Amino acid sequence: MNKKKLFFRLVLLMLILFSVKKVFFSYPDIITSSPEEAITDLDQLGPRTERLAHKFLEKCANEGLPVRIIETYRTKERQEYLYSLGRDIPGDVVTWTKNSKHTNRRAFDIVKDIPGQYYSDENFFRRCAEIGESIGLEAGYYWKVQDSGHFENNGLVK
Template sequence: MRKSIILFLLLLLLLFVIFPRTGMYGFLFDRGKYEYMDESSIEIISDLDELSPKTRELAIKFLEKCGENGLSVRITETYRTQARQDMLYKQGRTTSGSIVTWTRNSKHTKRRAFDICEDNTDEPYGDLEFFRKCAEIGKEVGLTPGYYFKNYQDMPHYELNRWWLQ
């Protein structure tokens, strides 16, 4: 029995050496894969069809209600590849720019989040009242607006936290 446990632990250790893990959930991927990638080629995806079915449904309801309330909303990003999420996470930490995300494990990579801005304006992120009104509508339709995040307010962000509804 003791030999089996030791053998199992050695096998497990060997697997982690051969397949290094990253991130808080230990997903397997090649750590160096994105190190030499031209980051300007990482596409920003804003297509609602890239969201999970339930998130897409709520995003459409959100947009309809915003329109009914005279709010001109543009979806700026929906699904985000892990490569893009990693690039954004590096920003302000190991690369130049401001910090724009606090996690590598985003709801965007799970197709359960989208970002918005105000459309048809010179300052798409400048109107705080616009984002407050949108947040109220987002909450009303069943989304979790980043506007209400306690530790880190993310006004343009909306997500579906009810994973069982995906």
């Protein structure tokens, strides 16, 4: 085979591999226009965290727990905005860190999906935490500074 044909085939193979990588290993477009908007799409999480989130939601549904995901991935801009709340701009302090697992696609937040009861049901959050921990998530419910609706993947695989 001459060098020209070999070169052409290598270039073609590289283009095919690049296309496959882009299709199978990239995240869908992020649907948000400002740091004030939360991203709720599970497909914005890392692959393992997304699988765990689906498993978590399935187990909660099987127990009749009305769970709603209110945030998944956070852009760096959103994390900076949330960190500035209660510090540099008016509002309540929302987060203690600028380096959240949300920005690494490894965390999601939930509420109880019943108006007026989003955060008030201790038993709901305790049971969700038990479910989350049973499938390999870390539940903020058990932290010293409790974050009842927070779940993160601390496994080695994203």
